[in-house]
Amino acid sequence: MSSKTHYYVEAEVVSNIIETSRVNTLVLKLGQHMEVKPGQFLMVWRPGDGEIPITPSLTNGETICLTIERVGLTSSRLASLKAGERVFLRGPYGNGFNLEYPGKYLLVGGGTGAASLTPAYLKLVEKGVQTLFLVGGRNRDNLVYVNKLRELNANIRIATDDGSVGFHGTLPEFFKKIIAESFFENVLTIGPEKMMVKIAEECHRNGIRCQVSLVRIVKCGIGFCGSCVLDPVGLRVCVDGPVFNAEEILGTDFGAYMRDEAGRRVEVTL
Amino acid sequence: MHPDMKVELAGLVLRSPIMVASGVLGSSTGLIKRVSENPSVGAVVTKTVTYNPRNGYENPTAIDLGFGFLNAMGLPNPGYLDYKNELAELRDKIEIPLIVSIGPSNSEEASEMVKALNEVSDGFELNLSCPHTEKLGLEVGSDPEKVRRITASARKYTSKPLFIKVSPNVTSVVEIARAAVEAGADAITAINTLKSMAIDVNAMKPVLSNVYGGLSGRAIRPVGVRIVYELYETLRVPIVGCGGIYDWRDAVEFILAGASAIQVGSAIACSRSGLNIFGEIEKGIVEYLVAKGLSNIRGLVGLAHTS
Ligand SMILES: Cc1cc2nc3c(=O)[nH]c(=O)nc-3n(C[C@H](O)[C@H](O)[C@H](O)COP(=O)(O)OP(=O)(O)OC[C@H]3O[C@@H](n4cnc5c(N)ncnc54)[C@H](O)[C@@H]3O)c2cc1C
Ligand SMILES: Cc1cc2nc3c(=O)[nH]c(=O)nc-3n(C[C@H](O)[C@H](O)[C@H](O)COP(=O)(O)O)c2cc1C
Numbered sequence: 001m002s003s004k005t006h007y008y009v010e011a012e013v014v015s016n017i018i019e020t021s022r023v024n025t026l027v028l029k030l031g032q033h034m035e036v037k038p039g040q041f042l043m044v045w046r047p048g049d050g051e052i053p054i055t056p057s058l059t060n061g062e063t064i065c066l067t068i069e070r071v072g073l074t075s076s077r078l079a080s081l082k083a084g085e086r087v088f089l090r091g092p093y094g095n096g097f098n099l100e101y102p103g104k105y106l107l108v109g110g111g112t113g114a115a116s117l118t119p120a121y122l123k124l125v126e127k128g129v130q131t132l133f134l135v136g137g138r139n140r141d142n143l144v145y146v147n148k149l150r151e152l153n154a155n156i157r158i159a160t161d162d163g164s165v166g167f168h169g170t171l172p173e174f175f176k177k178i179i180a181e182s183f184f185e186n187v188l189t190i191g192p193e194k195m196m197v198k199i200a201e202e203c204h205r206n207g208i209r210c211q212v213s214l215v216r217i218v219k220c221g222i223g224f225c226g227s228c229v230l231d232p233v234g235l236r237v238c239v240d241g242p243v244f245n246a247e248e249i250l251g252t253d254f255g256a257y258m259r260d261e262a263g264r265r266v267e268v269t270l
Numbered sequence: 271m272h273p274d275m276k277v278e279l280a281g282l283v284l285r286s287p288i289m290v291a292s293g294v295l296g297s298s299t300g301l302i303k304r305v306s307e308n309p310s311v312g313a314v315v316t317k318t319v320t321y322n323p324r325n326g327y328e329n330p331t332a333i334d335l336g337f338g339f340l341n342a343m344g345l346p347n348p349g350y351l352d353y354k355n356e357l358a359e360l361r362d363k364i365e366i367p368l369i370v371s372i373g374p375s376n377s378e379e380a381s382e383m384v385k386a387l388n389e390v391s392d393g394f395e396l397n398l399s400c401p402h403t404e405k406l407g408l409e410v411g412s413d414p415e416k417v418r419r420i421t422a423s424a425r426k427y428t429s430k431p432l433f434i435k436v437s438p439n440v441t442s443v444v445e446i447a448r449a450a451v452e453a454g455a456d457a458i459t460a461i462n463t464l465k466s467m468a469i470d471v472n473a474m475k476p477v478l479s480n481v482y483g484g485l486s487g488r489a490i491r492p493v494g495v496r497i498v499y500e501l502y503e504t505l506r507v508p509i510v511g512c513g514g515i516y517d518w519r520d521a522v523e524f525i526l527a528g529a530s531a532i533q534v535g536s537a538i539a540c541s542r543s544g545l546n547i548f549g550e551i552e553k554g555i556v557e558y559l560v561a562k563g564l565s566n567i568r569g570l571v572g573l574a575h576t577s
């Protein structure tokens with residue numbers, strides 16, 4: 001925590017890139033150097049519009065990209081910002097991915113997950129590790145970050161639910177097919193929780209080490225409000241996660257239940 | 271010889287004087303269970319539950335100031351009826367006293383909640399001190415008459431230990447605490463957070479969506495120690511010290527001021543191994559007792575007062 005500032009870092013929107021009808025990427029210039037490890041997240045604040053957790057989709061210390069899906073008020077406002085407008089960032093928070101495990105890596109991104117996995121991909125490339133990137137969406141208009149990943153020379157394969165491009169089927173179905181063809185020692189996944197739990201179970205059956213990035217309602221981001229807890233194990237997504245070894249959380253509320261803003265236990269729907 | 275760390279608090283026997291403060295772990299029963307398994311934790315206080323469910327305030331709700339923390343969570347909780355079911359399940363699974371914190375806004379709510387939750391708790395802490403929620407907490411807890419009425423209503427429906435948690439945001443904490451004790455409180459917990467705020471200099475706006483919040487952590491310890499010291503001078507009931515306790519030295523300071531037990535809140539946010547903090551504090555207290563030649567923790571309570 002010592003390297004962190006005790007105030008928000010100001011950042012200016014350089015450009016706003018449209019990914020899909022629901023998703024935009026903000027390119028931000030930071031007012032101050034910020035080191036974010038792959039898989040860590042930031043709390044992104046706009047006075048009056050709220051503050052939400054986002055895992056950056058690119059970072060280099062001075063510039064940072066946030067790929068944001070419009071799901072509610074705060075995310076919609078942020079995703080609509082124009083060049084010159086400002087946001088305020090605190091963090092980085094959470095543990096991030098462990099990229100030290102040996103072997104090949106299969107990255108599986110659903111929705112904005114492909115974007116959030118990109119810093120991990122770049123780190124693996126830098127380390128000379130072999131990777132394959134699976135990106136999924138409902139149809140060809142729902143794919144996020146594919147152009148960026150092509151630009152970065154990523155080895156990508158696509159799955160769409162309607163078959164409009166790539167494999168015809170869901171990401172978990174495609175995943176099964178891919179790992180039957182070639183073995184990967186490691187899987188990193190970010191996406192809808194129902195999707196991630198299927199990937200995690202498949203990894204469990206096949207002896208693959210799987211790291212998942214969980215979403216819960218993050219309020220404080222620093223481990224003391226209990227809003228983001230995964231029960232019944234009592235793990236806090238904001239400090240014990242957001243990345244978990246799937247083995248550690250299979251059989252918990254992962255994929256089944258979360259807590260709403262009042263702390264009521266509710267079913268995971270996505 | 272290992273000094274005896276056991277304390278007796280308003281009829282509860284705690285294996286250690288270190289408790290978990292209300293709210294810092296939210297409503298998660300999983301997290302409460304995880305913490306209760308730590309042998310250095312003597313009791314847990316739950317998140318404050320209110321009569322109706324509350325979502326809490328919009329983010330930003332909390333920030334780390336370095337010298338302390340500022341929060342206006344807005345008492346998010348599932349409401350007492352929903353939470354009762356979870357507590358019932360939890361209570362069978364933990365081995366230490368479970369103190370349920372309630373935040374009634376009037377006497378009727380206090381009676382209803384205590385009646386309903388009595389069978390799933392080992393004691394109650396009445397939160398009459400949250401500095402940032404309308405019609406709850408401090409709005410109730412700064413008026414000695416209201417404190418008297420609400421405490422009496424809760425007392426009527428439970429014979430279990432009843433703690434009243436007081437706020438530092440009043441002119442006379444002693445007056446409020448005395449009203450609570452006269453109405454039947456068994457012990458006083460001091461202190462809750464200090465009303466405060468922060469403004470971001472680049473955004474030129476208050477940081478918390480609620481504007482005002484409560485200051486906790488390192489910065490408030492001297493305020494907590496002062497209030498515990500004052501209460502010990504005037505009251506005959508046990509005091510639970512809270513506010514900015516990060517290590518054994520902080521804990522011992524509160525005990526010397528008059529606290530029979532202490533609560534840890536914000537400090538658990540300070541490191542990734544945050545939950546180990548309880549073990550570290552207990553170890554430090556034990557070493558301190560040994561160094562001072564004391565055979566038990568009870569001999570330390572209020573020692574700073576004797577001339
Ligand atoms: C560590 C972490 C990293 C994240 N990274 C990204 C990212 O890179 N890109 C991105 O687009 N999103 C990301 N999210 C999710 C994002 O934070 C939420 O979508 C956002 O908080 C919604 O806020 P809102 O005010 O727009 O919606 P709200 O108005 O709060 O909610 C609108 C609806 O969305 C649903 N919702 C709200 N919050 C969540 C949530 N946390 N999880 C699931 N459903 C929710 C609710 O059901 C609600 O009905 C991340 C979340 C976490 C915890
Ligand atoms: C995030 C957070 C939530 C809190 N929620 C509650 C609560 O629900 N009820 C309550 O009585 N006190 C609550 N408090 C106050 C603490 O229990 C404690 O009195 C205060 O923080 C001072 O102790 P500390 O400095 O060790 O944190 C909360 C404090 C924090 C930081």
Ligand code: FES
Nearest residue numbers: 219221225226238
């Ligand atoms: S968001 Fe507060 S503990 Fe994780």
